Amino acid sequence: MEQKLLFTDDVNGALRRIVSKSRPTAVFVLVDENTAQFVLPRLDLEATPITIPAGDEHKTLDTFAAVWDALQRGGATRHALLINLGGGMVTDLGGMAAATFKRGMPFVNVPTTLLGAVDAAVGGKTGINYGGLKNEVGVFALAADVIVSTVFFNTLPTRELWAGYAEMLKHAMLTSDDRLNELLAFEPTGDRQRLLTLLKESVEVKRRIVESDPCECGPRKALNLGHTVGHAFESLALQRACPVPHGYAVAWGLVVEGVLSHTRLGFPSLLLHRLADYVLEHYGTFHITCDDYDALLAAMRHDKKSRHGEINCTLLAACGDVRLDQAVDDDEMKTALDLYRDLFHI
Amino acid sequence: MEQKLLFTDDVNGALRRIVSKSRPTAVFVLVDENTAQFVLPRLDLEATPITIPAGDEHKTLDTFAAVWDALQRGGATRHALLINLGGGMVTDLGGMAAATFKRGMPFVNVPTTLLGAVDAAVGGKTGINYGGLKNEVGVFALAADVIVSTVFFNTLPTRELWAGYAEMLKHAMLTSDDRLNELLAFEPTGDRQRLLTLLKESVEVKRRIVESDPCECGPRKALNLGHTVGHAFESLALQRACPVPHGYAVAWGLVVEGVLSHTRLGFPSLLLHRLADYVLEHYGTFHITCDDYDALLAAMRHDKKSRHGEINCTLLAACGDVRLDQAVDDDEMKTALDLYRDLFHI
Numbered sequence: 001m002e003q004k005l006l007f008t009d010d011v012n013g014a015l016r017r018i019v020s021k022s023r024p025t026a027v028f029v030l031v032d033e034n035t036a037q038f039v040l041p042r043l044d045l046e047a048t049p050i051t052i053p054a055g056d057e058h059k060t061l062d063t064f065a066a067v068w069d070a071l072q073r074g075g076a077t078r079h080a081l082l083i084n085l086g087g088g089m090v091t092d093l094g095g096m097a098a099a100t101f102k103r104g105m106p107f108v109n110v111p112t113t114l115l116g117a118v119d120a121a122v123g124g125k126t127g128i129n130y131g132g133l134k135n136e137v138g139v140f141a142l143a144a145d146v147i148v149s150t151v152f153f154n155t156l157p158t159r160e161l162w163a164g165y166a167e168m169l170k171h172a173m174l175t176s177d178d179r180l181n182e183l184l185a186f187e188p189t190g191d192r193q194r195l196l197t198l199l200k201e202s203v204e205v206k207r208r209i210v211e212s213d214p215c216e217c218g219p220r221k222a223l224n225l226g227h228t229v230g231h232a233f234e235s236l237a238l239q240r241a242c243p244v245p246h247g248y249a250v251a252w253g254l255v256v257e258g259v260l261s262h263t264r265l266g267f268p269s270l271l272l273h274r275l276a277d278y279v280l281e282h283y284g285t286f287h288i289t290c291d292d293y294d295a296l297l298a299a300m301r302h303d304k305k306s307r308h309g310e311i312n313c314t315l316l317a318a319c320g321d322v323r324l325d326q327a328v329d330d331d332e333m334k335t336a337l338d339l340y341r342d343l344f345h346i
Numbered sequence: 347m348e349q350k351l352l353f354t355d356d357v358n359g360a361l362r363r364i365v366s367k368s369r370p371t372a373v374f375v376l377v378d379e380n381t382a383q384f385v386l387p388r389l390d391l392e393a394t395p396i397t398i399p400a401g402d403e404h405k406t407l408d409t410f411a412a413v414w415d416a417l418q419r420g421g422a423t424r425h426a427l428l429i430n431l432g433g434g435m436v437t438d439l440g441g442m443a444a445a446t447f448k449r450g451m452p453f454v455n456v457p458t459t460l461l462g463a464v465d466a467a468v469g470g471k472t473g474i475n476y477g478g479l480k481n482e483v484g485v486f487a488l489a490a491d492v493i494v495s496t497v498f499f500n501t502l503p504t505r506e507l508w509a510g511y512a513e514m515l516k517h518a519m520l521t522s523d524d525r526l527n528e529l530l531a532f533e534p535t536g537d538r539q540r541l542l543t544l545l546k547e548s549v550e551v552k553r554r555i556v557e558s559d560p561c562e563c564g565p566r567k568a569l570n571l572g573h574t575v576g577h578a579f580e581s582l583a584l585q586r587a588c589p590v591p592h593g594y595a596v597a598w599g600l601v602v603e604g605v606l607s608h609t610r611l612g613f614p615s616l617l618l619h620r621l622a623d624y625v626l627e628h629y630g631t632f633h634i635t636c637d638d639y640d641a642l643l644a645a646m647r648h649d650k651k652s653r654h655g656e657i658n659c660t661l662l663a664a665c666g667d668v669r670l671d672q673a674v675d676d677d678e679m680k681t682a683l684d685l686y687r688d689l690f691h692i
Binding site: 025061065068069072075077078079096099100101102103104125126127130131133135136137138139140302304306307308309 | 371407411414415418421423424425442445446447448449450471472473476477479481482483484485486648650652653654655
């Protein structure tokens with residue numbers, strides 16, 4: 001499994017080189033309504049566009065099948081190329097469509113959001129939502145190339161930058177106190193060059209972890225930090241028909257799992273409070289009451305990481321000191337949710 | 347990629363050993379209406395059954411999604427186990443469902459047909475039909491184990507034995523004149539012990555080829571012999587709403603591609619006539635007129651093996667002397683179809 005990761009602001013040049021090297025029989029570009037309007041016109045690309053609706057609520061089997069339809073209509077062979085141009089929803093769904101079409105055609109990811117760049121860009125996870133659960137089905141399939149660029153970020157609402165920054169906070173927590181403090185002293189809406197530097201470092205953290213464990217059998221579980229609770233928040237928000245951005249759910253999930261890390265493993269209280277204050281200030285609050293606990297716990301037990309229907313988290317004894325496969329019982333999780341509500345004054 | 351291939355008539359014992367070794371969180375068994383009725387009751391298996399309709403016309407996205415639904419309802423995790431108990435439709439569709447559910451849960455194939463044993467048992471191809479095309483979408487995913495047994499063959503109609511035997515004829519053609527003559531002197535409805543011996547040899551041919559080329563980049567294309575034309579016959583039959591068994595389509599496809607092998611590469615005329623006579627006697631005729639040629643050629647150009655919309659076949663200069671990637675133009679294919687109709691007196 002090999003994947004080229006290109007950091008460049010010359011996206012047109014990078015795409016031209018990829019196409020002239022792999023000589024596909026046809027080139028398709030998958031965009032959502034947003035990237036069709038704001039990003040695609042900025043590229044000098046000879047490709048058949050396939051446009052899907054924007055938003056995680058459309059990351060469905062129907063949308064997925066519509067991509068198959070479009071590839072089929074366009075006469076795609078397994079030697080064609082699909083360029084996924086968009087956020088994580090486009091790269092996840094497009095990656096799965098390419099990986100399954102005629103048992104696999106090559107694809108290139110061009111993330112247009114910070115979250116897509118830092119999270120969906122490397123790792124080979126593809127998938128769609130199913131039966132009300134996030135990323136319930138999918139395959140591991142690596143893009144042939146990933147082009148990471150900041151040139152599209154100015155088309156994004158501020159909120160998208162913050163969503164991506166949550167994954168960067170996670171990578172920092174998996175690295176060191178210093179790295180986390182560095183990120184907590186910065187804002188992604190600030191200096192673009194500084195953001196690019198931090199982004200490269202962050203992607204390197206993920207790449208190192210993924211390369212050590214391509215199929216998520218062991219060390220890669222570190223990347224699940226914040227996600228057991230984060231996904232449950234996302235599922236609850238979907239059930240409320242009021243979806244929240246994945247990155248925001250991760251930010252809140254990092255706080256809850258930070259609380260668990262503190263109570264169980266002694267993660268430093270001061271750092272936890274700094275993190276919680278930062279998340280509260282920039283991400284606001286995900287509102288829950290104890291009436292939501294049962295639904296949240298049920299979603300956590302349905303998580304792909306769960307082995308026997310228990311709640312399974314990745315926790316930290318300190319930044320960079322990762323403890324995988326921490327089984328959390330219902331009472332412990334409810335207490336952590338109580339403490340989250342205290343920290344967020346709800 | 348590792349896959350254990352077990353030849354045994356003690357299927358219960360083999361399954362017990364697999365389950366006690368891998369200790370899945372839950373066991374599901376995928377059956378179609380036929381294997382639910384005739385095969386499952388003969389197994390001593392503690393597993394949640396998932397029943398799907400029988401027949402290639404149900405190898406669809408809807409059926410596929412119904413398996414996801416059942417796994418989700420049953421609380422399957424990625425550490426559960428799916429046993430696919432049935433013919434190639436069940437192992438293809440079940441393999442794809444397992445490979446994509448939560449990005450991959452382990453599965454075991456227990457082929458209950460000769461075709462399933464000789465063809466679907468090894469190789470890791472999974473998939474479903476889509477947009478009127480056979481196996482249009484799918485993934486490469488190896489079963490953890492494959493249990494090959496003849497104990498289920500007596501539940502099969504004779505026609506199913508013949509369907510499987512076509513793939514054995516193909517493997518013989520890929521090996522030697524002697525092997526092909528051996529098979530043309532036998533009938534799969536004959537001595538069961540002899541059939542088992544021939545079956546093992548046949549599976550070994552496929553296993554050797556697949557292991558040399560797991561992703562179908564090169565030598566594995568040998569296994570496509572008979573399939574470019576065979577798949578087109580199957581697609582045409584589907585369009586006529588009158589499906590034919592895959593193995594029968596392959597038998598007819600072997601004759602047409604044998605004709606091409608003869609006219610282009612000098613494949614021996616005597617052996618071609620022996621093959622055609624055998625196929626005509628035991629498989630009957632797939633009826634086509636020249637009015638069907640355009641539809642057939644269009645289907646061939648849509649084949650997954652096609653790179654630039656040309657018709658691509660695997661052909662033989664002699665048995666065992668394989669020539670991959672033979673581009674066939676429309677006139678040459680139409681002539682071969684004419685000769686097929688001559689050989690079959692239609």
